[in-house]
Amino acid sequence: MTTKKMSAENETCPAQALLKMLSGKWKPEIFRLATKGPLRFSSLLREVAGSNKQSLSVALKELEEAKLLQKVIIREKPLHIEYNLTENGKSLIPIFEQLESLG
Amino acid sequence: MTTKKMSAENETCPAQALLKMLSGKWKPEIFRLATKGPLRFSSLLREVAGSNKQSLSVALKELEEAKLLQKVIIREKPLHIEYNLTENGKSLIPIFEQLESLG
């Protein structure tokens, strides 16, 4: 069963995992918005220009799996879901701000 | 001529450009090696496990275009080429180290 191409993720570079967490077309902006406050799916869809449900869904899931965001069900007026930064996510803010300051 | 899909790069997130400079399968490791000293194509090909000429070539070109690396022709024994960090590239080192420390 030795497949010719293994996605064995031979990551020899420690920074790579972190970079990957924020890589792709939508994750950086989603992360930035998350630093401003809780996110809702429908708001993102409206506010993130050019985005689409599927891509946001994938990006949110990946940010969640990377433990940068966490999903919270809000049992209120219209029941909905919020995405918040985890402690892990918050620890990335200073680095993110440094990146922004260089841009 | 309104093409349905424009790659208009609507980058509303300032950090995104920086992240993009180091995105992809090979650029993080190449950058990390560049912080240790000058790079040569053939050495990279040997040292970066699983890489290949084409991908390294593309990655180096992108790092060059992003002004993180610069190409220098070395007129010595066997004439060859070196890739060095630019000042711009060096300014990223602290951020990169922070990323590594979190990993």
Added chain:
DNA sequence: TTTGGTAGTCATAAAAAACTGACTTATTGC
């Protein structure tokens, strides 16, 4: 029980990134 809001999933298609092996260019040493 139908309607409306919220938050998605699914199958499929298109675009971008990465891989492979053959081929190219430039310089040096014999």
Added chain:
DNA sequence: GCAATAAGTCAGTTTTTTATGACTACCAAA
């Protein structure tokens, strides 16, 4: 001129990422 070393390029293919539109699930109010 001929081979060797270094640094690639090129065409074609595969893999991964992103996009589209239709459809689903949950709850609440009328």
